[in-house]
Amino acid sequence: MEPRISVENVSKHFVLRHRRALKDLAIAALSRKEVGIDRFCAVDQVDFTVNEGETVALLGYNGSGKSTLLKMISGVLRPDDGRVRTRGRVAGLIEVGAGFHPDLTGRENVYLNGAILGMSEAQIDQAYDDIVAFSEIERFMDTEVKFYSSGMFLRLAFSVAVHSDPEVFLIDEILAVGDEPFQKKCISRIKELRESGRTLVIVSHDLDMVSKLCERGILLDHGKMIMDGPTSEVVERMRAGN
Numbered sequence: 001m002e003p004r005i006s007v008e009n010v011s012k013h014f015v016l017r018h019r020r021a022l023k024d025l026a027i028a029a030l031s032r033k034e035v036g037i038d039r040f041c042a043v044d045q046v047d048f049t050v051n052e053g054e055t056v057a058l059l060g061y062n063g064s065g066k067s068t069l070l071k072m073i074s075g076v077l078r079p080d081d082g083r084v085r086t087r088g089r090v091a092g093l094i095e096v097g098a099g100f101h102p103d104l105t106g107r108e109n110v111y112l113n114g115a116i117l118g119m120s121e122a123q124i125d126q127a128y129d130d131i132v133a134f135s136e137i138e139r140f141m142d143t144e145v146k147f148y149s150s151g152m153f154l155r156l157a158f159s160v161a162v163h164s165d166p167e168v169f170l171i172d173e174i175l176a177v178g179d180e181p182f183q184k185k186c187i188s189r190i191k192e193l194r195e196s197g198r199t200l201v202i203v204s205h206d207l208d209m210v211s212k213l214c215e216r217g218i219l220l221d222h223g224k225m226i227m228d229g230p231t232s233e234v235v236e237r238m239r240a241g242n
């Protein structure tokens with residue numbers, strides 16, 4: 001069977017803009033040199049596939065390219081080189097508040113977010129009460145989400161995402177903004193998704209949590225994939241600092 005996710009030789013560059021003094025800019029202009037522009041490679045020729053039912057942790061120190069890679073898998077960012085393909089319904093919890101419109105209420109955003117995740121209006125109508133119950137923020141459903149705290153965003157976003165019944169679930173660090181009881185609830189829901197054979201890719205610095213949730217770990221270092229193996233072994237290497 002075709003993989004759920006294939007990341008084929010993917011690279012992403014960013015341009016770093018440095019602020020320079022006017023004098024430096026004038027000298028550079030006179031000598032026709034470009035200043036203040038520095039291209040660097042955040043993700044460097046990364047190549048792997050994820051099969052149905054696999055649970056993968058993207059690991060690495062700060063700035064190693066994990067979020068950039070996850071954004072390319074979710075389709076929020078495009079690679080500069082290479083190709084990313086996914087198969088099936090993908091739900092991504094990538095950034096707090098992403099996929100929500102600040103001037104709409106929680107209720108309206110459930111419909112907006114559900115539609116973005118591929119649910120029909122009838123499916124959202126049917127799931128609405130369960131979505132709200134899981135989020136535990138009934139009182140605030142008619143409030144505009146610009147007044148929500150980051151934890152409230154997480155509650156609603158996570159709840160809509162799991163009710164959209166994703167085949168591929170992508171989660172970036174976002175659980176960290178939830179309080180402990182809600183985090184526990186999310187983790188047990190993620191475990192249920194895993195038991196039902198869904199594909200998961202998680203970015204987190206919580207190495208104990210990912211060791212429990214994911215069988216496979218992919219380690220990034222300065223944008224390069226330097227290890228792909230059982231999560232326990234990847235975590236051990238990270239903790240050993242090599």
Ligand SMILES: Nc1ncnc2c1ncn2[C@@H]1O[C@H](COP(=O)(O)OP(=O)(O)OP(=O)(O)O)[C@@H](O)[C@H]1O
Pocket residue numbers: 014015016042060061062063064065066067068069
């Ligand atoms: N839009 C952007 N413009 C310029 N540089 C960016 C942009 N997004 C990310 N970067 C840079 O790309 C590199 C990789 O960032 P990324 O967020 O993917 O790392 P990460 O491994 O998720 O880090 P962390 O663990 O700190 O969340 C960093 O150096 C970051 O500054």
